Amino acid sequence: MPDSKTTPTARAAGTGTTRATTPTARRSEATRAAILDAARERFATDGYERATIRAIAKDAGIDPSMVMRYYGNKEGLFAAAVSIDLRMSELPAVPRDRIGATLVAHFLTLWEENEQLTALLRVGTTNAAGAERMQDVFRDQMLPVARAACPDPEQVPARAALAATQMLGLALTRYVLRMPPVTALTRDELVAWLGPTLQRYLTAPHSAWPEG
Amino acid sequence: MPDSKTTPTARAAGTGTTRATTPTARRSEATRAAILDAARERFATDGYERATIRAIAKDAGIDPSMVMRYYGNKEGLFAAAVSIDLRMSELPAVPRDRIGATLVAHFLTLWEENEQLTALLRVGTTNAAGAERMQDVFRDQMLPVARAACPDPEQVPARAALAATQMLGLALTRYVLRMPPVTALTRDELVAWLGPTLQRYLTAPHSAWPEG
DNA sequence: TGTGTTGGCCAACAAGCGTTGACATCACTG
DNA sequence: CAGTGATGTCAACGCTTGTTGGCCAACACA
Known part of the structure; x- marks a missing residue:
């Protein structure tokens, strides 16, 4: 996510694998990933109850409301953050x-x-x-x-x-x-x-x- | 604690091992035990964060403030409720x-x-x-x-x-x-x-x- | 240049939390 | 019977939580 602010759209536009509902490329993927990273770490260290959305948002460097917009609610965030693959x-x-x-x-x-x-x-x-x-x-x-x-x-x-x-x-x-x-x-x-x-x-x- | 309501003071007065600050015997032992029982069950099923003092008090049939009076705070309650003896x-x-x-x-x-x-x-x-x-x-x-x-x-x-x-x-x-x-x-x-x-x-x- | 969409922040809400202090009630002592 | 201390209830405090809606800036496209 760092350094990506220079050409955010170009990077997202390059990966045209998933065609979104809108033709414009997504600039938000970096933010979404930052939220998931922060959520994974908080859930891992604090557990579900003590891992607050506010703390996760602060770690990701964005506003708590963004978490809600991208993942609906706390349960949705957890579901998106934790997907186990035992490989x-x-x-x-x-x-x-x-x-x-x-x-x-x-x-x-x-x-x-x-x-x-x-x-x-x-x-x-x-x-x-x-x-x-x-x-x-x-x-x-x-x-x-x-x-x-x-x-x-x-x-x-x-x-x-x-x-x-x-x-x-x-x-x-x-x-x-x-x-x-x-x-x-x-x-x-x-x-x-x-x-x-x-x-x-x-x-x-x-x-x-x-x-x- | 059951059946102790018949002669609460007599039972407590009999055990003069711990001399309390007051000469009167304790009627509250039944309540204290009820709180500990409810706390143990809540902590066991819900964990620390989700086991609220209000819920524990309701299970014990008393006011939440009684929990504070008898055990100081939530941590004190947990410390009093859980004492492990592997026998x-x-x-x-x-x-x-x-x-x-x-x-x-x-x-x-x-x-x-x-x-x-x-x-x-x-x-x-x-x-x-x-x-x-x-x-x-x-x-x-x-x-x-x-x-x-x-x-x-x-x-x-x-x-x-x-x-x-x-x-x-x-x-x-x-x-x-x-x-x-x-x-x-x-x-x-x-x-x-x-x-x-x-x-x-x-x-x-x-x-x-x-x-x- | 104008317009609509997207990304993001801010302020606030209702609910629930642990915790506190004032007030009632009861049992017992003098 | 008056008084004292323990037992218990009630209402509220300050705080944090998840969650919401409105507002603004930046961008894409015409």
Whole structure:
């Protein structure tokens, strides 16, 4: 968004992919993006209630009313700011007995470079819509991975759920609560410890399973 | 607090341990307890920001100003309402190779019969004081257990931290987010699956350990 | 140059929040 | 019976919130 004030229309006019209702190119895309950036950061650090529209607007350097004009209301802003993509397709093809460690490493990278995940986790604990969104992500992006790794299709939801308890627990203690003994663990240590756990949850047989 | 209305003064006068500034016994204990009960429930279901003093007072059937008189302010109310006791001393004496399953079972019982744990977890994700309190509980009540189970004292914090990621992840997905595939798991299934995980985190050697 | 559209700011609204102090009421003591 | 202190209600304060509508400047196009 900086330096774009020199030729705002030209830049927007160059990207003619999305034809808007008006023939004139949009100058507001920079502002919209600035709002989303600020919203993501505020939601990630403060949660839904304490992330005020006024604070987000101040971070973005514009008036609070602009947020309303572009995103309708606070819920619309959150919906627009947080769209989770676990990028499961980018997982390297590994033998089935290494899927656990691969997943842990993948999620660690994901959480560290995308604050939207922290935002959704923080909001999900106090906001009903946020909790539902987390379940959507789980259903649409986590279940398929478990389906590919787990032998028995009937066990897929339970095994994916077990994996979710471990991964979300890591995210909670490390990136939300920031518990010192958890943040002190290195990436390699976490992969080495949690990898076998996910591996077992997803692929190992288990004697206590209801249908044997 | 129930049935105490018959002889309120006599009951309070009997417990002369804390000498109040006034010689008259306290009739207000029932109200104080009602406030704490309502506060615990609201904090557990709504989190810190959305649990308003007005709503808590209405649940308790009294005026909001009473909350202020008895607990000073909202932070004081939360501090008084949420005092976590993991009751680790009630853990049955089991051989060291069964500490994992025992801990999982213990925590499941704890979370299901005490909503203060849910309250603290919800508040901890959006409130700095709540997050600090969680770390206090971890340090004062979780570390000793790990110290008793883990061979090398130097590894205790890291191993306790690993156990915390799994247990808090279970609490988050099951009691806060209430993800259907996690709530669908039975108590026995969870003990059977998560028990070995905690067992390994607390007691098993590991090749990837820094000082091997 | 004139005109309509877009981007942006300003001021204000109603509602809800935590919090406060004045006033009533009751129980008990002297 | 008068008095005192605890218990509780009522009304309001100051503040912040999400949200709205009006106004102005800049631009695109004729």
